[in-house]
Every structure is written in structure tokens, then in C-alpha cells.
Amino acid sequence: MNNQNQPQSIPTPTQNKLPAGVSQGMNSVFDLIAPPSFEAKPNYLKIGGIFTRTLFVFTYPRFVQTNWLSPIINYDITMDISMFIHPIGSKETMDTLKKKAAQLESSEQIDAEKGMVRDPERQTAISDIENLRDTLQRGEMKLFQYALYFTIYAQSEDELNTITEQLESTLGGMLIYTKQALLQMEQGFNSTIPLFLDQLNILRNLDTASLSTTFPFTSSTLSSNDGILYGINRHNNSLILFDRFKLENANSVVFAKSGSGKSYTIKLEALRSLMLGTDIIVIDPENEYKALCEAVGGNYLNISINSDKRINPFDLPVAGVGLQNDATGEDILRSNITTLQGLISLMLGEMTQDEDAILEKALYATYALRDITADPNTQRNKPPVLADLQSILADTTGADSMVKRLERYTNGTFRGLFDQPTNFDLGGGMTVFSVRDLEDALRPIGMYMALNYIWQRVRFNVKKRIMIIDEAWWMMQYEDSGKFLYALAKRGRKYFLGLTIISQDVEDFIGSKYGRAVVNNSSMQILMKQNPASVDKIASIFGLTEGEKFMLLECEVGEGLFFAGLNHVAIKVVASYSEDQLITTNPQEILEQQAKAKEEKAAAETN
8 A cells, every 4th residue: 555645744843853752741832822621512612711603694785885894893892703705707707697697588588478477576686687797898896705704702601692692683784694603613713713714615796896895994983073182093093083071071081000191191181172261170299280380371279388379268159150140148158168067077087976066056156257147248258267266166165175176277287278368269271289298197188178169169150171180099098089079070060070080090099989980970081001900900890802901001102092982992192392392291301301491591691
């Protein structure tokens, strides 16, 4: 028997270099890429812990629209789509069409001789064949054999069935019908992985025009005639022009690791929004916004003991301004007293129920000391300060402990910060509240006071505003500030306010009950480069695919995912040279700017 024609085994690279006993103990490439298990069922495959199923298209409608695959491609599921296109020679096609036309016309003639009613379906087929023969003869189009397969992936069989029903329903609505590759799931899987193999070989004839509609030249876009430029769409290089105030709410959250460009992105948004007349309010923990604020002629308030600018928590907003023009003087007074109770409780620490009741009466008495009552006309009088409250408590039975604890804020270490008249106004343009120099013990108190001051102005003087809170994770450490952020996210829409939350500690922010609620009440999200430790948490919250997770791990500075409502795209943030000089947070670039400014100043003095 001649063995020359028998198939020979192909030696692996290790067999050529190592003895057989050694090569058996080595890992080959196949060992590294092979799944831990492979289970074939009639209607699905289980590869490791992943369930897969392949579907094929077996019929198309008479007419299809361009980009009919768009809703399938933009599905938020893991799926592989494979297309196989085989050109058919024109000569063979013309011969086949000629024979088919002769058969149909012969049948038509026989029916006519018998006096039978005409068959519209047959006449339509004859017309289509003749039109196709004409266009082929003129070279206007060609014929192709086309195969289309979908392989879907899921974590469980139930999820796989659900996705299958959604896919079949979506395609069925376009009169494109699919079937599962029963008993051929392995062949279907092989046909959709990048091996250039069509083991199903389920083909349909399409002409050039029909075939062109199947090409998936589609991607999500976020371009409109309104709004500002956020960046470049990395899918198709289009511009991302968007107005966040056109969404259900104008709230936005930004999650990214340190140095990924999140503050740069938001400063760029703030700068461009200012040009369209939107006021910007910033809570700045690291003085990052000072240069930008000064460049645009904004107001900068450094909340600290050594600052010369003060906010008096006893100030009352003016009634009858903005959307809340039906608010009475009693509503305004009661609302501010409730706010003051929260602030004083932060200052004093734990309070008993008796002390809380005493404090409420004392606050009303403090306002009465300046002739301020529920009458709106009296609320224009000069408001009291914290020292006035202390003097009222000093004359109140049972308030000795409260007086002693307030002493540090009126005459002690922290005097001047909370007991001075307001000499700062939340005007138009850009306003920045810096809390970098605020002592740790005073930070929750100062933040509570600043946020309430902002909220009172927002409520009673309604205009388009964006409020930016940088490094918001540390605010979630405190119950009062976390609760306030949540309320702001829910109520800001009614007052034309968009809240922007920036955080790098995703776990801390999302771990808070208020943090998760803020995310749920934000219609716009920006995700930039993530840590491997937090990317799974981000993916579960925002429903990211494996490809999107990988992109967030590998993207460059200033790149990420931009979510707006139901759409999301990959974004690359771009800025002009002038914008970059104003908003950069790179320490090296900032030092170079400072050195250049010193040189120019020295040169000017010399001249």
C-alpha cells in the first residue's frame, strides 16, 4: 500500500526543537487561547461560561432602506456580524435569466390559451427579470451571492433567549427574517469569527443596489445646531455639538482617574458656555479655576479664615424674583431658619431635642432683634449675624452649653468666618468658591454655608446656570453635603440649573446612597480613562461592552465616552491654543507660563 498520499500530521514548533517527553509538558499557543470548556447544544454553544448562538438571514423584502443594519449595530449587546459576498459572472447570469424568462412567459401563454385569469405574481417576476437583464446588459449593476450571519453572546441561557427574541423582532419588523442555525451552531460560530470561513453557506442573490444597503456605514452622532463643541467623535470624526439643556435635565457626571483630563474637559465646557451667556458657578477644592476665573473677569471667593470676603448665613433672599414669585415672606423666613438649624447643628455637633427646640425659637428671636418678621418689607432690613444669636442664647435658660460651643466661632479660633456681614455677590458670568484653604474641621460647615447661599440665589433669580463641583467624592463623606447634592440634582431643572459632578474616586462616590442617586438623575455622563480596579464597577453601572471597557483602560488623555440621553459616542476633547493656555492643569505647563510672565514683567520694568 502506498502511504505517500496519506495525510501527515503537522509537527508543532516545540516538536521540532524539543524531545517528545519535554514538549508534552510545554504549553503551546493552542493551550493558551483554548477555552476551559466547549459544550455544543442543538441551539447554542457554551464556551467556558459564555453562551453563544448564531442566526442567519434567509429572506429579504422586495425593498430595503439604506443602513437598515444600523439599529442592530447600535444594539447595546456583545455580537459578531459576518458578511460573505461572492460576485456572479454576468454571462452565466444572463443565460440563467434568459431561460427563466422563457419558462415564465411560456407558462403565461399557456394560461392565456386556456382562458385562465392572469397571475400578478408571475407577471411581476417577468417584469423584474426583464429589467434586470436590461441593467446587466448595460453594465449598470452586477449580481452577487450574499450571506449574513449574527452570533450573539450572553452570560446565561435566559439572557441569550431574550437577546435572540429582540434581534428577531427588530429584523422581523423590517420584513427581514432569520432562523437559528440549529444543529450547526459550531459551524455558525466558525463563520462569524475572523477566519474567513463560511461553513453555513446560506446564500441569497442580491444586485448591486440591494447589496449596498447592507454595508454598515453607520455610527452614533451627537451633532446639532445648538449648544457648544465638546470634541471630536472618534467613530466618524464628526463634531460633537450639543446643548445639555435640551435633555430631560441638564445634570452631568464625569468619572475619570487623576490626570486623564476631566477638569480640563469641564473647564473647556465652562469657557465655551460663558460665550453663549450661561452663568458658571464652581466649587473648587484645589484652586484650579482661579486663572480661568480671573481671565474671564469672574468673581473669586476664597472661603477661609484669612480671606477678606465673607458670606453671612443669616442673609435672606429677596421675595418676588424668578419662578418662585408666589413665595411669601413667611416661606422665605421659615426656609432660611431650617437651613440655619442645619448649619448650627454642624457647628455644635450633636444636639438634644430640647436644644434643637431652643435653637429654633432663638433664631426667630434673632431676626426679630433686627425687626425682621414674616412681612416681606421687613426682610430688606440689615440681617443679624452669628454673634446676635449667641447673645440671644446667652439669655435663654438651658442654652449654656450651646453658648460655650458657639464661642469658638464668634470670639475663638474660627471667628470672622461665619459672623460677618456679606461683602460678596453672586453676580453674572463666572463665580468660583475656593475651599482649598478651609481647615478640615471647617470644611463641611463652609461647604454647607456656600451651597445654601448659592441655592437661595438660584431659586429666587432664575437664569441659565451650570454649577460645577470638582472632586465631589469628598462631599459624599458628609451626610448633609451629600443630601444637598442629591436635592440639587433633583430640583435644579426647575430653576434652569445644570449640575456637573466631577470625581476620580468612583467607588467612594457610587458607594454613597446619594451619589448613586445623583448619577441616576444625570442625563449626560462623560467617562474618561479608568483604573483597572474601578472599570468593572463603571461598566456595570453604565452597561458598557467589553470593547468600551478596554477603550477606557487604554485611551489617551482627553479621550473617553460621551453619553447624552440614549446615545453615546467615543470622544476626543480638543481645544484651541488660546483655550489651552487658560484651562491647562499640567503643572509643567503652568510653571512655564509663570516663568514666562516673570520674564515679561522683568523686561517691562527694565524698559
